Amino acid sequence: MLRYLVQKEFLQIRRNPFLPRMILMFPMMILLVLPFAANFDIKNINLVVVDHDESMLSERLVKKIESSGYFRLAGYCHNDSDALGMVELGKADTILEIPYGFDKDLGKGSVPEVLISADTVNGTKGGLGSAYLTTVIQDFSADLLQEIQPISGNRKSLITIESQYRYNPYLLYPNFMIPALMVIGLLLITGFLPALNIVGEKESGTIESMNVTPVRKLTLILSKLIPYWVIGFLVFSFMLVLAYFVWGLAITGSLLALYLAVLLFVFTISGFGLIISNYANTYQQAMFMMFFFVMIFDFLSGLFTPIASMPEWAKIISYASPLRYMIEVLRGVYLKGCTISDLKGQYLPLGVLMLLFNSWAIISYRKNS
Amino acid sequence: MHTLSAFVRKEFHHILRDRWTLIILLVTPIIMLVLIGFAMTTEVKGTTFMVVAPERDVSTSELVQILSQSVYFTFAGYLPDEQAIDSALRQGMAGLIVVFPSHFASDRTNTGTSSVAVITDGSDPNTAKTLTNYASAIMLGWAQKQNTTIQNTLSIGIETRLLYNPAMKGAYNFVPGVLGMILLLICAMMTSISIAREKESGTMEILLSSPMQPVVIILAKTIPYFFLSCLNLVTSLAMSMTVLGVPVRGSWVALICVSLLYIFVGLLLGVMISTIANSQLVALLVSGMGLMLPVMLLSGMMFPIESMPFPLRLISHIIPARWYVSAMRKVMIKGLGFGSILTELTVLACMSAVLLVISLKKFKPRLE
Numbered sequence: 001m002l003r004y005l006v007q008k009e010f011l012q013i014r015r016n017p018f019l020p021r022m023i024l025m026f027p028m029m030i031l032l033v034l035p036f037a038a039n040f041d042i043k044n045i046n047l048v049v050v051d052h053d054e055s056m057l058s059e060r061l062v063k064k065i066e067s068s069g070y071f072r073l074a075g076y077c078h079n080d081s082d083a084l085g086m087v088e089l090g091k092a093d094t095i096l097e098i099p100y101g102f103d104k105d106l107g108k109g110s111v112p113e114v115l116i117s118a119d120t121v122n123g124t125k126g127g128l129g130s131a132y133l134t135t136v137i138q139d140f141s142a143d144l145l146q147e148i149q150p151i152s153g154n155r156k157s158l159i160t161i162e163s164q165y166r167y168n169p170y171l172l173y174p175n176f177m178i179p180a181l182m183v184i185g186l187l188l189i190t191g192f193l194p195a196l197n198i199v200g201e202k203e204s205g206t207i208e209s210m211n212v213t214p215v216r217k218l219t220l221i222l223s224k225l226i227p228y229w230v231i232g233f234l235v236f237s238f239m240l241v242l243a244y245f246v247w248g249l250a251i252t253g254s255l256l257a258l259y260l261a262v263l264l265f266v267f268t269i270s271g272f273g274l275i276i277s278n279y280a281n282t283y284q285q286a287m288f289m290m291f292f293f294v295m296i297f298d299f300l301s302g303l304f305t306p307i308a309s310m311p312e313w314a315k316i317i318s319y320a321s322p323l324r325y326m327i328e329v330l331r332g333v334y335l336k337g338c339t340i341s342d343l344k345g346q347y348l349p350l351g352v353l354m355l356l357f358n359s360w361a362i363i364s365y366r367k368n369s
Numbered sequence: 370m371h372t373l374s375a376f377v378r379k380e381f382h383h384i385l386r387d388r389w390t391l392i393i394l395l396v397t398p399i400i401m402l403v404l405i406g407f408a409m410t411t412e413v414k415g416t417t418f419m420v421v422a423p424e425r426d427v428s429t430s431e432l433v434q435i436l437s438q439s440v441y442f443t444f445a446g447y448l449p450d451e452q453a454i455d456s457a458l459r460q461g462m463a464g465l466i467v468v469f470p471s472h473f474a475s476d477r478t479n480t481g482t483s484s485v486a487v488i489t490d491g492s493d494p495n496t497a498k499t500l501t502n503y504a505s506a507i508m509l510g511w512a513q514k515q516n517t518t519i520q521n522t523l524s525i526g527i528e529t530r531l532l533y534n535p536a537m538k539g540a541y542n543f544v545p546g547v548l549g550m551i552l553l554l555i556c557a558m559m560t561s562i563s564i565a566r567e568k569e570s571g572t573m574e575i576l577l578s579s580p581m582q583p584v585v586i587i588l589a590k591t592i593p594y595f596f597l598s599c600l601n602l603v604t605s606l607a608m609s610m611t612v613l614g615v616p617v618r619g620s621w622v623a624l625i626c627v628s629l630l631y632i633f634v635g636l637l638l639g640v641m642i643s644t645i646a647n648s649q650l651v652a653l654l655v656s657g658m659g660l661m662l663p664v665m666l667l668s669g670m671m672f673p674i675e676s677m678p679f680p681l682r683l684i685s686h687i688i689p690a691r692w693y694v695s696a697m698r699k700v701m702i703k704g705l706g707f708g709s710i711l712t713e714l715t716v717l718a719c720m721s722a723v724l725l726v727i728s729l730k731k732f733k734p735r736l737e
């Protein structure tokens with residue numbers, strides 16, 4: 001019985017003019033387009049300079065900043081308010097104001113003050129931008145010091161800091177985002193689609209005819225889910241291949257650990273989809289409920305911003321997000337070389353959520369309602 | 370005019386009768402805005418750090434103490450040796466690891482310098498960079514203090530001024546973005562289903578055989594949702610001002626104008642999808658799933674558009690949310706007025722005109 005029903009579902013998916021195309025296009029979009037966009041890398045910060053000094057030295061400083069690679073000179077302004085105007089219009093992100101007498105003061109040994117004003121509407125960008133600028137200016141003064149006293153004998157008890165970035169030494173942002181974006185793809189295919197499919201039967205009334213057949217509840221549900229599980233696995237594997245060939249992103253951990261998590265995740269999410277489909281009577285209701293929860297799962301999963309920075313109550317909600325664990329597993333397996341034993345902390349809660357969602361789905365499902 | 374108002378009233382009845390959908394439509398944006406607005410922050414606070422110190426002495430424990438006193442770090446214990454670093458990072462026990470060399474104190478007194486390694490989990494590049502910056506600044510500051518003999522000749526004083534958002538609150542950046550995303554997606558999803566549903570249930574025939582013009586049908590489908598969306602806008606703005614503490618510093622008139630225009634664009638986008646799609650399923654998949662990721666990632670709400678490669682920057686121009694988010698940041702956070710958002714207003718107005726024309730063109734007055 002189940003076999004024929006699954007066959008029927010596959011046929012319906014294939015005949016739909018839109019679904020197969022979307023199922024194919026979606027992973028492509030996720031892997032070929034979005035990683036370019038999902039980039040927090042702070043580069044090309046537009047800098048506007050208010051140079052009151054207009055000396056050789058101030059010019060040299062600006063040259064040095066330009067050659068650092070992080071900044072793009074958006075222009076010079078004569079006063080602060082013009083520069084602020086540029087920031088307001090979004091033409092510049094950071095203002096560097098060099099005081100009058102910068103060159104002379106440095107020569108005399110007093111400390112001239114430069115002013116950095118950073119647009120911090122985007123806190124990360126503003127913060128990192130001003131930090132980069134500070135570093136460049138400090139380097140600049142160290143350069144000057146070197147020129148005057150090449151061997152500084154009395155530099156006692158300093159420390160140098162060596163920074164090491166494990167797992168992603170070149171700090172490539174795509175390496176961080178791609179595993180997480182794959183999870184979104186899997187979520188939409190194995191969570192959204194079966195739920196919408198079941199609700200569709202409800203709305204068009206064909207579920208009634210299924211209810212009067214001798215098909216059992218469980219068989220009916222399974223026949224709806226199995227095709228999407230199969231598609232989910234295929235699409236996920238396709239994404240792994242794409243990630244490898246397009247981005248050169250290879251798994252450093254164990255593939256088995258990855259697929260174990262996929263298995264758990266797919267069951268969890270399709271259970272969740274079933275709950276939604278039990279409560280919704282129309283496409284519209286189903287879609288809005290899905291949308292609501294998916295958004296919350298997304299944003300509280302550490303996909304975009306680290307969970308560690310969230311307020312306590314948000315951290316607690318994030319424990320209920322299956323995406324959180326899945327993203328941790330993928331990032332772990334891709335970048336950190338995690339194996340099954342490293343990921344116990346993710347499998348366990350995912351398993352609990354799976355049981356919870358699926359039992360809820362079964363309880364809330366009434367074939368004869 | 371009379372037919373239009375009658376039709377609008379009928380649509381209102383439809384919406385009001387479906388209690389559940391109505392509640393979902395009105396409550397969703399509020400909850401999402403508050404949850405996401407609070408949770409989305411890139412501030413680094415209380416990251417756990419661990420220390421590898423082969424020889425513990427006064428200076429290493431002083432450094433550990435100084436690090437754990439800052440708001441950024443909490444001390445999570447010592448690691449026995451460097452082999453333990455990997456598993457500590459992998460299992461997420463620590464976000465940052467400080468490794469002292471074996472002769473830290475004696476190196477400093479004898480040779481003058483000593484190096485400390487700061488190891489972070491680079492899989493999240495931004496957090497790693499920020500953590501490293503903070504930790505180095507704290508440790509270098511400590512070393513500087515120890516070291517009073519050095520004369521600071523030729524040093525440049527740096528004063529930093531943080532504009533618009535001195536407390537560096539994440540909400541200031543994300544709330545306009547989240548608002549733009551939610552409004553657009555909800556508007557598009559609401560109307561995308563409207564005409565597709567008529568087609569699917571067969572009532573389209575009746576509509577087509579009535580003397581109504583396509584433009585009247587389209588308007589009648591959008592007007593009730595327009596009111597609903599305005600309600601959503603009001604509650605969302607109230608939430609962001611009271612609960613999230615994001616002020617509206619600029620002109621209210623500009624804010625309302627751009628928001629209404631944006632809602633209209635969102636609704637028309639849904640209508641356009643609806644006239645092209647043949648079934649509710651397709652309409653919803655396009656407006657929900659299809660729009661979600663591009664709007665999230667290409668609107669600049671999260672990732673700066675300047676960092677994107679050129680082709681994507683071009684594509685971002687056709688995402689309505691990009692213009693709205695930029696306008697809202699200017700008005701809400703930077704406190705600017707009408708004059709600064711003229712570009713955004715023009716673009717959104719053009720978009721709504723284009724969408725309306727496409728919808729009318731694609732609206733088939735005949736059944737297949």
